[in-house]
Amino acid sequence: MRIVVCVKQVPDTVEVKINPETGTLVREGVPGIINPFDMHAIEASLQIKEIAGGVITVLTMGPPQAETALREALSLGVDNAVLLSDRAFAGSDTWATSYTLSKAIEKIGADVIICGKQAIDGDTAQVGPETAEFLNIPHISYVRKIEEITENSIRVQRMMDEGYDVVESSLPVLLTVVKELNEPRLPSLRGKMAAKKAEIKKWGQSDIMADESSLGLKGSPTQVKNIFAPDARSGRKIFEGTAEEQVDALLKELRELKCL
Amino acid sequence: MPLIVDTNKCTGCGECLSSCPFDAIVIKEGKAFINEYCEFCMTCINSCPEGAITEVAEKDPGVERRGVYKGVWIFAEQSGGKVRPVAYELLGIGRRLADDLNTKLSAVVFGAEKGEAEELIRWGADRVYLAANEIFEEFNDEPYSQLLTSLIRENRPEIVLAGATAIGRSFIPRVAARLRTGLTADCTSLAIEKETGNLLQIRPAFGGNIMATILCPRTRPQMATVRPRVMKCGMYEKDRAGEIIDVKTDGLFSRTKVLDTVKETSDISANLQEADIIVSGGRGLGDPQGFKLLKELAGLLGGAVGASRAAVDSGWIAYRHQVGQTGKTVCPKIYIACGISGAVQHLVGMQSSDIIIAINKNPDAPIFNVATYGIVGDLYEVIPLLIKKIKEVKGI
Numbered sequence: 242m243r244i245v246v247c248v249k250q251v252p253d254t255v256e257v258k259i260n261p262e263t264g265t266l267v268r269e270g271v272p273g274i275i276n277p278f279d280m281h282a283i284e285a286s287l288q289i290k291e292i293a294g295g296v297i298t299v300l301t302m303g304p305p306q307a308e309t310a311l312r313e314a315l316s317l318g319v320d321n322a323v324l325l326s327d328r329a330f331a332g333s334d335t336w337a338t339s340y341t342l343s344k345a346i347e348k349i350g351a352d353v354i355i356c357g358k359q360a361i362d363g364d365t366a367q368v369g370p371e372t373a374e375f376l377n378i379p380h381i382s383y384v385r386k387i388e389e390i391t392e393n394s395i396r397v398q399r400m401m402d403e404g405y406d407v408v409e410s411s412l413p414v415l416l417t418v419v420k421e422l423n424e425p426r427l428p429s430l431r432g433k434m435a436a437k438k439a440e441i442k443k444w445g446q447s448d449i450m451a452d453e454s455s456l457g458l459k460g461s462p463t464q465v466k467n468i469f470a471p472d473a474r475s476g477r478k479i480f481e482g483t484a485e486e487q488v489d490a491l492l493k494e495l496r497e498l499k500c501l
Numbered sequence: 502m503p504l505i506v507d508t509n510k511c512t513g514c515g516e517c518l519s520s521c522p523f524d525a526i527v528i529k530e531g532k533a534f535i536n537e538y539c540e541f542c543m544t545c546i547n548s549c550p551e552g553a554i555t556e557v558a559e560k561d562p563g564v565e566r567r568g569v570y571k572g573v574w575i576f577a578e579q580s581g582g583k584v585r586p587v588a589y590e591l592l593g594i595g596r597r598l599a600d601d602l603n604t605k606l607s608a609v610v611f612g613a614e615k616g617e618a619e620e621l622i623r624w625g626a627d628r629v630y631l632a633a634n635e636i637f638e639e640f641n642d643e644p645y646s647q648l649l650t651s652l653i654r655e656n657r658p659e660i661v662l663a664g665a666t667a668i669g670r671s672f673i674p675r676v677a678a679r680l681r682t683g684l685t686a687d688c689t690s691l692a693i694e695k696e697t698g699n700l701l702q703i704r705p706a707f708g709g710n711i712m713a714t715i716l717c718p719r720t721r722p723q724m725a726t727v728r729p730r731v732m733k734c735g736m737y738e739k740d741r742a743g744e745i746i747d748v749k750t751d752g753l754f755s756r757t758k759v760l761d762t763v764k765e766t767s768d769i770s771a772n773l774q775e776a777d778i779i780v781s782g783g784r785g786l787g788d789p790q791g792f793k794l795l796k797e798l799a800g801l802l803g804g805a806v807g808a809s810r811a812a813v814d815s816g817w818i819a820y821r822h823q824v825g826q827t828g829k830t831v832c833p834k835i836y837i838a839c840g841i842s843g844a845v846q847h848l849v850g851m852q853s854s855d856i857i858i859a860i861n862k863n864p865d866a867p868i869f870n871v872a873t874y875g876i877v878g879d880l881y882e883v884i885p886l887l888i889k890k891i892k893e894v895k896g897i
Contacts, residue, residue, distance in 0.1 A: 304538045331537035365686035370674035379756040382671040407761040421820040462683030466714040479875035487876040488886045
């Protein structure tokens with residue numbers, strides 16, 4: 242079984258905010274982490290390997306410092322790591338990112354590709370399905386349980402808005418996974434030592450034979466026009482008094498807003 | 502547009518480094534250098550005291566091709582043959598955009614009955630593309646994306662909107678990838694830019710801490726998924742007339758197969774995306790029994806039940822109820838947070854709600870910082886009172 246796990250290094254900054262006076266981003270200097278959903282993707286790959294055997298390659302696209310994310314994945318037990326880093330990839334939106342990843346996956350070769358449901362910085366959930374389309378393979382989103390995997394098929398539970406579906410697919414397939422799927426393991430000391438010395442393949446545009454006009458900013462159909470702070474919440478009221486007085490005050494407010 | 506640093510002006514002061522949300526600027530040989538992490542958010546331009554960072558204008562190669570694309574489309578999702586509410590919201594915003602562009606509004610629906618197509622017309626569609634095929638009885642990404650892709654190729658709409666639901670977020674990206682066009686996820690506001698006719702797509706990022714306006718200036722159609730319950734439905738006109746086009750469904754295939762569909766909403770509603778009111782519980786509930794109380798309140802208000810990660814990790818309630826960074830992002834009209842302290846990972850999943858009511862023993866809990874209304878007290882005292890008084894108001 243050839244398994245590829247796609248991960249993204251994200252700033253650990255859900256705290257990122259805009260200073261309303263200057264209009265600039267306010268952020269603590271927090272180091273990058275592996276996107277939390279991708280940790281579950283890594284764990285899923287390790288569990289599949291334990292059952293079906295095979296080789297796991299972890300893949301990321303980013304600047305040279307994204308290497309730390311790959312070393313973390315290696316410390317957990319994945320076999321190989323590939324870093325897609327090239328000035329030509331700069332400014333990629335989800336379309337160009339998916340195209341680039343798909344070219345790398347074609348080169349690596351994969352039966353199962355696993356991605357986190359979405360990244361916590363962009364929250365788009367688009368790169369997984371788009372990558373599957375570029376590879377011309379099926380995908381299953383929001384996988385919460387892998388029921389069975391064989392040499393040429395997989396059966397999973399897919400989380401939906403009002404329940405779940407049991408879905409079967411032929412291989413190769415791309416899965417996007419949710420947190421419920423598993424509990425990510427911690428790295429072993431031996432894993433950490435090995436990860437330090439492991440070789441990380443660094444690929445640029447020419448290594449993956451990508452079409453230049455489909456890469457980076459030039460290849461990205463979408464553009465960020467501007468960013469701004471969301472409207473501040475106004476009229477905050479913290480009630481006082483006994484529980485009953487507070488409840489009465491709340492219901493009065495809600496009645497005035499015609500919410501009840 | 503790419504950003505460049507004028508190395509003659511740059512003093513290497515490092516101001517821009519902390520302004521960048523993507524860690525995309527480093528100091529190299531005493532000068533700022535923008536690396537491949539750059540998302541072109543333009544924030545650093547203002548941060549530079551020397552004005553050394555500028556945007557490089559690029560030629561727009563695709564503009565001349567845009568003219569042949571006309572009309573606004575919405576994808577109307579169905580389940581069990583019935584169109585889901587988000588479709589009517591899409592018709593509301595779609596109608597506005599189509600009127601602004603002086604063009605037609607069409608709805609595309611796969612696997613619904615003809616009566617549902619007529620209903621879409623009453624809600625504002627000029628035209629409905631209706632595809633009947635048993636392959637649409639279950640949701641599989643491939644036939645959905647194959648048919649929508651070919652319909653768009655044939656008819657060339659300039660805008661395509663879909664709901665940011667489990668289904669929309671799963672298969673619409675495949676369509677955009679195939680069509681080589683842009684897709685913006687989870688939009689909360691859409692408008693037409695007067696000068697260019699481009700669609701301004703506004704969406705939250707970084708868990709709602711930042712809003713971004715996204716454009717798709719060179720390619721068509723401009724595609725977006727729209728958060729359920731954010732847009733207002735359009736006008737319902739009983740006698741509205743429109744055209745229904747039966748769509749050919751030859752050649753569709755799926756390599757995935759749905760073997761079983763299990764609904765999990767019989768006990769407590771967990772359809773957080775479509776709920777007007779969410780009653781959510783956290784560690785402060787103390788034990789799983791607390792959710793019975795929340796369920797009663799939610800039932801009374803016609804809402805759904807949510808939970809913090811702490812409650813889910815304690816095994817008190819299923820993961821599908823989890824709100825927050827590693828759960829769901831919700832924006833109901835009213836979000837009632839009970840015994841939730843308000844860790845930032847939870848806040849990013851619910852802070853876009855219209856009204857937030859926090860009930861917590863600890864007056865210093867961070868949840869009160871985002872609350873519209875706060876009640877400081879024991880939830881086991883407050884919620885029963887709330888239930889009793891709401892029943893009185895409703896005359897139950």
